[in-house]
Amino acid sequence: MSERIAVEQKFLPDLLGRLSSLARRIFLAGGILPIVLVVAIVGFAIAEPRFLTYNNLFNVARASSFLVVVSMGQMLTLLVRGIDMSIGSTEALVSVCVALVMATVLAGDPNAPWLAIAAGIGAGMAIGAAVGAINGIGIAVFNVNPFIMTVGMLSILSGIALTVSGGMPMYGMPKQFGEVFAYAAPLGIPAPVWVAGGVFLIMYYILNWTPFGRRIYALGGNIVASRLAGISTRLHMVMAYVMCSVIVAVGGVLLTARVGTGEATLASTHVLESITAVVIAGVSFFGGIGRVGNVVLGAFFVTLVTNGMNLLRVPSYQQLIVLGVLLILAVVVDQVRIKMMQQVRAE
Template sequence: MTSKPDTAASVQASRPTGAVALLRATFIKLGVLPFFLVAALILFTIASRQFLTIDNITNVARQSVYLVLVSLGQMLVLVTGGFDLAVGTSIALTSVVSATAMVYFAAQFPDMVWLVIVLGVLAGFLPALAIGTLNGIGIAQFGVSPFIMTLGVQSVGAGVALFITGGVPVGNLPYDFGELFGFGRIFGVPVPVLVAIVAIVAMWVLMNRTRTGARIYAIGGNIKAANLSGINTKRTLFVAYIVCAFLASVAGILMTARVESGETNLGGTIALESIAACVIAGVSLRGGIGRVESVVLGAFFIVLVQNGMNLMQIGSYMQMVLLGSLLILAVVTDQFRYRMLTGSR
């Protein structure tokens, strides 16, 4: 017969177990992001009174738009079991080509500013889509490693961007371009935020309500099994890299409008940041696992951390160190999470 003290002791012992089980379930389902987010909020709130204010959080949300767009595309290829190191080059080429095209067409059609802007934006999409096509063909058709393929394309694209501009920013863009896509508002909502919302909704529908999304998850889970089940894995991989490049190109257009010039150094660190946002958000580097809503929050978290470090007056070099450390920690925890999901040791 169990005594009352023993019963009370057993109840108290079971409480930590329940808390640990809840944390374990949260980690398995959502990854390390909730824990990182809570830690960041506590740390930066203590460090700066300006951090947890409506104005600052709104500013972070607006600044995170570009990383959200790129991270959504990065998630797509990560779920297939690959990744894209050329997203920064897609942004740079989009920026310099669109800016160069606008300057050229402005001279040809001086009184048709919106035609100039439309032609410039369309011209900016072309090199990014070419990058996505090259990546898709190399990886899907010829089976080249995503690391080697995207790294090579990144190098080629960066050289082309520098060749076009000579390393000099392209200025004299139409005023209306920056006014609308950089600083404009529709119904009080910034235009870049509206673009990001449309992209988030479209990506969520793609990944959760279409056959293409289901095929992408199937390829990431087991590409051989996907082939045997009749999925055209080559076409699906090709589409994934095209969409990834297109989303990076959209971010490039918005960033160009924000700085009001074509820049070859735009998106220089965004490949690392987008991969970090995805891994922290629970997207597995092994493929097959990833949620759109978590990636959006992951990108917001990366920008939030950068904002907090700026408020703490941490230098840019040390910020690179800390962001790299976050990525390493997220990758290590992803390994533990994968083991928990598969039951392996």
């Protein structure tokens, strides 16, 4: 008996010690994301059995695809040591213009829904590229602080979207738009998830396997060294913002298809959520560090938390509080991680 107690007394601290050192290693290698993801899934599954059903996970996957897409855009700005506060209003402006163009083309020829859809999506992408170019040029050429530049653009874009739409939802898009881009599910996978997967593959390829992607990281890591190495830093910086806004525009198009109208107040929570997703995913605010695969998981995690809170009937006002706390905690934990990594180095 006493032997058994002794074994237990030895075993328990030993196990705890091993678990904590394992957690420490996972934390140092991958940041806080793997840990909080597991905690959230286990926690919600215990609190609400419906959480882990196929139907619910299907819903989370579809709901997260919008945030996954825009977070990959946001990631690019953090990689070059910037930020994009204007992504929500970019999506809103894209939404309004996509709806306007589609409705106009469709009204001109009611038998050409696909022409309308193509024109609308083309317009949305063009707006994304233009917004990104303005952000990028303001930041890279005129040296406006990224936060200030994009907050200014937030106000401008939001103002344009509200002016164009008159503050009302815009109707008149072809019904095929929603059918295909929101509700179709080839091979049982929702269309927005397919699109998010496509954006992920392109981002993964560009960031990890092209000279351009490597230079984006280099630029964020040390802009002076990059310039001295002959990299055209301004061009790369502008391109990072253009890519960001184009990707965000893709998110805007998908969301518009989902809600079925052009909305000037679309996606207002995306700025906070995307920054939270990206920071939790271990993308550094100081540039040059971050993996696109983790960003996908980070955005999935943020959506998962929202979904879990919905299932637990947490009121949406209080969800805002949770999201804010999450963002701040993610940054704090990131700082702790950097300190711990430096200690490991010193050892």
